[in-house]
Amino acid sequence: IPGVSQVALRIRPMSAAELAEGARPIAHRVDEQVVVLRDPMEDPDDILRASRSREKSYVFDVAFDSSATQETVYRATTRGLVAGVISGHNATVFTYGPTGCGKTYTMLGTDGEPGVCARTLGELFQAIEDASGDTEYEVSTSYLEIYNEMIRDLLNPSLGCLQLREDAGGTVQVAGITKISAISAEEVSQRAPMGHGGGPANPPLPGAARLPQVLQVLARGNRQRTQEPTAANCASSRSHAVLQVTVRQRRRGGGLRRGRLFMIDLAGSERAAQTQNRGQRMKEGAHINRSLLALGNCIKALSHRASTKYINYRDSKLTRLLKDSLGGNNHTVMIAHISPASTAFEESRSTLAYAHRAKSIRAT
Amino acid sequence: AAATCGGWAAVCDKFRTARTLSTVESRKDPETEPYRSKYSARALLQEVKQLLSAAEEGGEARLLAVRRAVLEYELGVNHTDTEELSAGEEHLQRCTQLLEPHRLSPDCVSLYIQAQNNLGILWSLRDEIKTAQTYLESAEALYNQYMKEDGNPPLDPSEHFMAEEEKITDQERSKRFEKAYTHTLYYLAQVYQHLEMIEKAAQYCHTTLKRQLEYCGYNPVEWALNAATLSQYYLSKQCFMEARHCLAAASVIFSQAGQVPSAEDNETEQDQQDLRQRKAEIARCWIKYCLNLLQSARKLLEDNIGELDPDRQLELKAQRKKEEDEKEKGRKKAVLFGTSDICDSVLAIEEKVSSVYPLDFQEAREIFLVGQNYVLEAKEFFQVDGYVTDHIEIVQDHSALFKVLAFFEEDYERRCKMHKRRLDMLESIYVDLNPQYYLLISRQLQFELADTYYEMMDLKIAIGNRLEELDSHTIKKINSLAQLAIKYYELFLDSLRNPDRVFPEQLEEDVLRPAMVAKFHIARLYGKLITSDSKKQLENMQTSLEYYMFLVDYCEKYPDAVRAVETELELSKEMVGLLPTRMERLRAKLCPFI
Numbered sequence: 001i002p003g004v005s006q007v008a009l010r011i012r013p014m015s016a017a018e019l020a021e022g023a024r025p026i027a028h029r030v031d032e033q034v035v036v037l038r039d040p041m042e043d044p045d046d047i048l049r050a051s052r053s054r055e056k057s058y059v060f061d062v063a064f065d066s067s068a069t070q071e072t073v074y075r076a077t078t079r080g081l082v083a084g085v086i087s088g089h090n091a092t093v094f095t096y097g098p099t100g101c102g103k104t105y106t107m108l109g110t111d112g113e114p115g116v117c118a119r120t121l122g123e124l125f126q127a128i129e130d131a132s133g134d135t136e137y138e139v140s141t142s143y144l145e146i147y148n149e150m151i152r153d154l155l156n157p158s159l160g161c162l163q164l165r166e167d168a169g170g171t172v173q174v175a176g177i178t179k180i181s182a183i184s185a186e187e188v189s190q191r192a193p194m195g196h197g198g199g200p201a202n203p204p205l206p207g208a209a210r211l212p213q214v215l216q217v218l219a220r221g222n223r224q225r226t227q228e229p230t231a232a233n234c235a236s237s238r239s240h241a242v243l244q245v246t247v248r249q250r251r252r253g254g255g256l257r258r259g260r261l262f263m264i265d266l267a268g269s270e271r272a273a274q275t276q277n278r279g280q281r282m283k284e285g286a287h288i289n290r291s292l293l294a295l296g297n298c299i300k301a302l303s304h305r306a307s308t309k310y311i312n313y314r315d316s317k318l319t320r321l322l323k324d325s326l327g328g329n330n331h332t333v334m335i336a337h338i339s340p341a342s343t344a345f346e347e348s349r350s351t352l353a354y355a356h357r358a359k360s361i362r363a364t
Numbered sequence: 365a366a367a368t369c370g371g372w373a374a375v376c377d378k379f380r381t382a383r384t385l386s387t388v389e390s391r392k393d394p395e396t397e398p399y400r401s402k403y404s405a406r407a408l409l410q411e412v413k414q415l416l417s418a419a420e421e422g423g424e425a426r427l428l429a430v431r432r433a434v435l436e437y438e439l440g441v442n443h444t445d446t447e448e449l450s451a452g453e454e455h456l457q458r459c460t461q462l463l464e465p466h467r468l469s470p471d472c473v474s475l476y477i478q479a480q481n482n483l484g485i486l487w488s489l490r491d492e493i494k495t496a497q498t499y500l501e502s503a504e505a506l507y508n509q510y511m512k513e514d515g516n517p518p519l520d521p522s523e524h525f526m527a528e529e530e531k532i533t534d535q536e537r538s539k540r541f542e543k544a545y546t547h548t549l550y551y552l553a554q555v556y557q558h559l560e561m562i563e564k565a566a567q568y569c570h571t572t573l574k575r576q577l578e579y580c581g582y583n584p585v586e587w588a589l590n591a592a593t594l595s596q597y598y599l600s601k602q603c604f605m606e607a608r609h610c611l612a613a614a615s616v617i618f619s620q621a622g623q624v625p626s627a628e629d630n631e632t633e634q635d636q637q638d639l640r641q642r643k644a645e646i647a648r649c650w651i652k653y654c655l656n657l658l659q660s661a662r663k664l665l666e667d668n669i670g671e672l673d674p675d676r677q678l679e680l681k682a683q684r685k686k687e688e689d690e691k692e693k694g695r696k697k698a699v700l701f702g703t704s705d706i707c708d709s710v711l712a713i714e715e716k717v718s719s720v721y722p723l724d725f726q727e728a729r730e731i732f733l734v735g736q737n738y739v740l741e742a743k744e745f746f747q748v749d750g751y752v753t754d755h756i757e758i759v760q761d762h763s764a765l766f767k768v769l770a771f772f773e774e775d776y777e778r779r780c781k782m783h784k785r786r787l788d789m790l791e792s793i794y795v796d797l798n799p800q801y802y803l804l805i806s807r808q809l810q811f812e813l814a815d816t817y818y819e820m821m822d823l824k825i826a827i828g829n830r831l832e833e834l835d836s837h838t839i840k841k842i843n844s845l846a847q848l849a850i851k852y853y854e855l856f857l858d859s860l861r862n863p864d865r866v867f868p869e870q871l872e873e874d875v876l877r878p879a880m881v882a883k884f885h886i887a888r889l890y891g892k893l894i895t896s897d898s899k900k901q902l903e904n905m906q907t908s909l910e911y912y913m914f915l916v917d918y919c920e921k922y923p924d925a926v927r928a929v930e931t932e933l934e935l936s937k938e939m940v941g942l943l944p945t946r947m948e949r950l951r952a953k954l955c956p957f958i
Contacts, residue, residue: 150450161450288488288496288554292547292576296590298554299569302562302597 006061006333012102013066023341029065040342058352074119082123088257094264097337098347107265134252140179143221147239153177154221241265379525382408399446433462434524470518473510477503497555503548542579588618592649599656604719612713613701644745647738651761654735658768661721728772735765776827783820814852821845846889853882877928884932887911909943912936
């Protein structure tokens, strides 16, 4: 991941299912930044580690556990980005982690406990309400899903599969996607939204009714996400959901600024985790390798069932969409999620290691 | 068709440029723009597509359709390569639709199969492996049908954008067509593997290897390694004939590598090194073959105390005579790497070692000797310095070869000699090993050394029992062997202690049985020590009792452990009952008046 400026870690509470199978908590938040993970099993042959503690600690920019509220998480991670977006900078918030560890809860939340998206939009709408008379803002929101390399507009799924387009300024847009706009002017006007588009824009929504309506629309959009019946829990596990919020600012006397905020609920990372040679073995991705050079691997695997699979992300749809958000003029926040249960040790360890590595990557 | 000759030539040129961009130039694309050439290629293909649709008037509808299909195919592959799977799928489907009514004819069949191959790959990228399977199996069926009904070398898809004089030879056409089908089979091998249909996957891997020799061009070193690796799969299924064939072919093809002059004048030191390593790795596969064959034969021949059962031996020998080699011939034909030039060489190597179970010492010894030769070959490269783990594994295999050969040897003295060879080779590597860094191997060696001394001691006792009386030399020998066995069992048990030197309360699953067996053997060994000093004898019996008690107590405390040591536990319980009485009697003899 290019240029991550803040990495947060959130440990969710133990689930009823985990408690029922007798799992013990092995991940703990030690202080504001430190998370400790304990290995629930000991390898008797691992003499090099036998005398060391089975615990490993990870330091993040900020860490949360089940005692943290949605508001706390929002304030510590995303809130700081809003001002920047309003003044024309770009920002991205990722949630990362295995299926069922709380990514969607963090991003979308529930009616009673709204997540980052809702709070961010609330903050933005509030900001444009408070804006002085000589600045005009427009906030437009799109909500899309990337699944199997297909882009779907969650606010209008009947459009089917959409294409990416790069405009003259180098910005990557989704052609034809629905945008919900709100303008700061008190009067509800039928003015066309500023800037380029390519898709139908809903008429701006009046005053204070804006936020709840937008949230309703988003919730509807979320139900449109691709569900898989075989997923570990009910949420979709292979689709990325991208909420794109664009804030255009026009000052009287010139100057048009545009900031974009992407809030991305990444697909479950459990497929990306590497398998270790202990007990649990995960089914590897079933990609066919074109080249006969890989015949050797195929033959080797006949005798040993398990093999590690390294997945290469290369210029995929998600990265292209974020092209102008990542790198340079931007801020990226990753919120990684893990389960505290001993039964999820392997996945938690992978996620912590990955998030920890992300901390050291800075945009050039 | 396109209007003028010059116009068509230009179209072909564009097409070819697009292909070059996709296959050649794209490899040089920078990491920040990995698909640059492919996007350019795509633009050119779209242009060609436009030109074709412009030339719609009259002319050969069929020819036009096929040309369109070629473009759809190229675009489909292009989009797949740039990770735009839905667009890729669309193009490939259009391709097959255009070809559908003519898919069995020579101008379409190859393209159709390649389109299906790519649809298979595409669906696998979506993790829908069963869908991939249907496309690939359909391609397989189409090939077979075409070969049955027609069989002539079909047009290569690239020919549809070539001038008449550029068209390729029948021989080349056939080669490319077969290559496409080889890929179908190779992709199916991967699919079957993901579906856990391992036997089928192995079969398809085997066929792919076979076809590589016949049609595809191959790197001899790589091919040899793959064949050798496949042999290990066959070993796991006890298919020795197939395993031997793979290994023999591997050896033959590998030797081709040395002969082919390399592109650069002098091969680098690294290349030479790699070649030597590969050779040694193939040798190791051969060692496993010999070992497996001997050990499998042992399993068939042993009775319930681990000795060769003469009745079983007779039975199996009789059965062998009767057994059809018709069945064998059938199996052989299926897996034959049959190109004429290597057939004889492969056969020559196969004849050096049997692929049927050895049923007596003579037959076992022959296989043993082949295995031992490969041990020496492997050790040439995998020396202790630099390849500790590999070297030790080879020595362990060598020791195992001796162990299994001893099973077939009737004479006890000669058996002892074989075990002595084992002790020498194991001790020499054990002594230099740092147990802190090689814990697992240390334990394995300790246990194997202990077991070997134990075995030898038992043999000496058996030899001694045939004589009237044990002489002092033999007694000394027996005691010394027993003490050494005890020493190594104790070392093994010590290695299980935690860093505070405390023996674990409860033993982990993978060390449970060996630990219990160690305790049991030590108990028995103390019982076998021969001494004229009654007081010493009493001490030994007491120690013996304590070790037997350990097993009994442990299994009471952890009943799950029982199934790991059932036989030993039974005997231990008996001894725990008997020993105290014996000890009482001995004590009474010592102090008769107390």
